[in-house]
Amino acid sequence: xxxxxxxxxxxxxxxxxxxxxxxxxxxxxxxxxxxxxxxxxxxxxxxxxxxxxxxxxxxxxxxxxxxxxxxxxxxxxxxxxxxxxxx
Numbered sequence: 001x002x003x004x005x006x007x008x009x010x011x012x013x014x015x016x017x018x019x020x021x022x023x024x025x026x027x028x029x030x031x032x033x034x035x036x037x038x039x040x041x042x043x044x045x046x047x048x049x050x051x052x053x054x055x056x057x058x059x060x061x062x063x064x065x066x067x068x069x070x071x072x073x074x075x076x077x078x079x080x081x082x083x084x085x086x087x
Contacts, residue, residue, distance in 0.1 A: 004012055025045070032044045039047075058065075 004015070007015070028045050028048060029041060031048070032041050035044055060068075
């Protein structure tokens with residue numbers, strides 16, 4: 001941890017991003033194993049990423065998203081006795 005704290009911020013972010021990519025590849029590789037006889041790993045990885053990216057696209061307006069977030073926070077806080085807390 002001391003090593004990460006001593007790095008330049010851009011270098012630290014680069015290392016964190018690299019670590020995230022490696023974990024993502026490990027998880028995708030595990031998911032790919034049953035499909036390895038049908039497609040290569042890179043093809044599988046690209047298909048999964050394309051599907052995930054298309055599912056994350058929303059036609060909701062910004063205000064709708066804020067209202068949903070507000071209702072989730074309210075619901076969460078009501079279970080913790082913090083009804084007056086917002087984002």
